[in-house]
Amino acid sequence: MSPILLIVEDDIDLANGLITFLQSQGYACKFCNYLDKVGGLWKKADLVILDRQFYDIDTINLLPDWLAIKAIPVLILTAKVDINERVAGLDAGARDYITKPFSYNELLARIRANLRPFNQLEWCYQSLKLLPTQRKAFWNDIPLVLTKTEFDLLALFVRAPGRVYTRDELLNEVWGYQYYPTTRTVDTHILQLRKKIPEITIESVRGVGYRLCM
Amino acid sequence: MSPILLIVEDDIDLANGLITFLQSQGYACKFCNYLDKVGGLWKKADLVILDRQFYDIDTINLLPDWLAIKAIPVLILTAKVDINERVAGLDAGARDYITKPFSYNELLARIRANLRPFNQLEWCYQSLKLLPTQRKAFWNDIPLVLTKTEFDLLALFVRAPGRVYTRDELLNEVWGYQYYPTTRTVDTHILQLRKKIPEITIESVRGVGYRLCM
DNA sequence: ATCTGCTATTGAGAATTGTCAAGATTGTGT
């Protein structure tokens, strides 16, 4: 399953070039040149390439709101080379800052570098260790017996400890977009996890969803 | 508990300047100019600033081994500006690549960006801190217990301190367009917030609405 | 002084979540 890149750019020619190149490198690309559609696409992306100057709007002002939707790495693309501008961009939540003109190869390297944490071989949280490729989980190196759904659910939480996932988000991420069991199903599986690994705390956030405690 | 930075650098003068500056910014620094000691210090660090050219050694060749000890963000510092060199650095596992001469402020921003966990975006107002993705709120790092509605309401105010929201605006933003309880409901929740966080001032603007004071 | 809008408090009802057990589905071995 190849990572999904979201490209937010007002210059369609530049975007087209980018998309062609990135697709040739095996990335699925979504393109957006309407700001009001960014929010919807953001949810489905794994990494965002964001043009800082979007017509007359400075996109870093919108960045915090978007990151609140889903915290994923953002590479800002810009013509501004001023250092204070870079600092502002990074402090707004961007992972990286690339000035135009840029080399495709460098962009690619930075995409790889920022996507890397997502396809790590090993996820750890406290004494909990997950090996996603082997689909094995351990508590203090003692193997845990988890079903497929339980593992997927736990993996999602471990990748972002402390983050609150709504039931809808969990259904999307774990069960997939096409299939919608009732939300009771989520609860039941959370219950299972809590039973199987009493050492970890999965908090309910009333009215919102669940969170793995930090 | 301040983050620990490991500085691997052969130029002691440069390192001293860096360390002085970074310590003044609240980071604990460890310095290393013997490569065989890097491994030991690596374990204890939260982030590494690595000079690419260490005497006659290209440190990116050692990077994968070090990262195997512990996967932490590495910022490479270098005089090499060539793009292929940057790509090589990032592909070796570095999170970022900074070319000399560099600005202290930009370095700082990149340290912050790389130390910040993916989901740890913050909205701050005075001693009030909100983590939107975690839906957690703190006053002076003391956690506040807020319900969903209270959190949403507070988040709205914190994102625009000083701005006056009318009751209608609050109903739209927090409760959603479709649902209209009486406006008394807003008052009740404002009251609740004031009770739970006496330190912040939510002003009533008579005849208009409410505002978070600056 | 009067009126309008704000504060404060309460309890009923609504909504959400925890828990369990039964039924449906899938996978496995014979």
Add this chain to the structure above:
DNA sequence: ACACAATCTTGACAATTCTCAATAGCAGAT
């Protein structure tokens, strides 16, 4: 093809928490 086991889904019910409207009293504006 069959039986058996493991897993997933669902609905029911209880327990809990939250919301919101109604009320009364208060304060500022004109």
